Each structure stands twice: as C-alpha cells, then as structure tokens.
Amino acid sequence: MTTQGSFQFGGNNNKSPFQGIVGIVVAILFFFALFYFVQILFKILWFLLPVMVIATAIIDHKVILNYFGWIGKLFKSNAVAGIAMSALTIIGAPVVSLFLLGKALLRKKIKDVQTEADRQQNGEFVEYEELDSETMDLPTLEPPLRADPPPKNDTGYDDMFR
Numbered sequence: 001m002t003t004q005g006s007f008q009f010g011g012n013n014n015k016s017p018f019q020g021i022v023g024i025v026v027a028i029l030f031f032f033a034l035f036y037f038v039q040i041l042f043k044i045l046w047f048l049l050p051v052m053v054i055a056t057a058i059i060d061h062k063v064i065l066n067y068f069g070w071i072g073k074l075f076k077s078n079a080v081a082g083i084a085m086s087a088l089t090i091i092g093a094p095v096v097s098l099f100l101l102g103k104a105l106l107r108k109k110i111k112d113v114q115t116e117a118d119r120q121q122n123g124e125f126v127e128y129e130e131l132d133s134e135t136m137d138l139p140t141l142e143p144p145l146r147a148d149p150p151p152k153n154d155t156g157y158d159d160m161f162r
Helices: 019-077 079-091 093-122
Strands: none
Touching: 019 079, 019 093, 079 093
C-alpha cells in the first residue's frame, strides 16, 4: 500500500503566476527604502564629520594616533592592504570617525571606572592648606597637690592598681 501526500506553501490553492513576483517586488522595494535611508544617514554623518573628529581629539587624542599608526604598520607589512585600508578610510570617513568617537568614549569610561575603583580602594588624596601658625599663650599648669609625699623607694607601680 502506498501513501501519497502533498504539501503546499501559501494560503490559496490556485497556482497564480504573480505569487512569486509579489514577493520579489516587495523585497526590491524594501532594499530601495533601505538604500535611501542609509544614503540619508551617510550624508548626515558627512555633515557631522568635523564635529566627531574634534570631539574624539578632545576626549582622547591617542585613539586617532593609534588608528593612523595601525594603518602605517599595515603599509609596512602589506602595502596592498595598507592602500586598500587607506582608501576605505577616506571613502568611509564618517563611519570611521563614528567608530573612533565610540572607542574614545569607551576608553574614557573605562579610565573613569578604574579611577573610581582605585579611589575607593586606596582612599582619596585630599589637598590641604597650611594655616598660618600662631603662638598661643597658655597659662602654666601647676602639678596637683598630694596629701602625703611618696616614699623614696616608691616606683608608682602600686598606684596603677588602686
């Protein structure tokens, strides 16, 4: 005895020729919308590029120096990769500057957390101000009067237990 089964994907049972085309058209429209969204975002980032570079330099200038040092090392080890990375850096400058700004902010946050942990562990150094020293005139103190003078061989050790 043989059993035959059929499986269909889709809601209707008729074989419409437009069934596959509609999905393709929706995908094309989605990618067009995504392309224009990224294009607008990239233009905004190009506009903000100088602000991001200056902010990165203010927060932590070593991030920028390390990035260009890495590209220089890449040139020394592999010239083709160095040229390709330089071209990608120029073309994608807004994305690179956004990345460097994020890296600078992350390094600053890590440094702040380490400083706070060190301050909590070792205490905080408090700067002080030295005051002018004045001599104080204090009255002279007289020794207390004793009823009977201590004996000559008394060391005062017994007075500790009274």
